[in-house]
Amino acid sequence: MYVCSNKKCKKEIAKLDTKFTRCPSCGCRILYKQRQPIAKEVSTN
Numbered sequence: 001m002y003v004c005s006n007k008k009c010k011k012e013i014a015k016l017d018t019k020f021t022r023c024p025s026c027g028c029r030i031l032y033k034q035r036q037p038i039a040k041e042v043s044t045n
Ligand SMILES: [Zn+2]
Pocket: 004, 005, 006, 009, 010, 011, 023, 024, 025, 026, 027, 028
């Protein structure tokens, strides 16, 4: 998941085209990676 860096846009982009890495909404090329909250079971012994 990526988020547009444009403060007025902030569109969430699930998939990125490798050739055209830009926001489909505003055309901004700077996108932030957003960590998805993944529930993982980790066993630490
Ligand atoms: Zn945007």
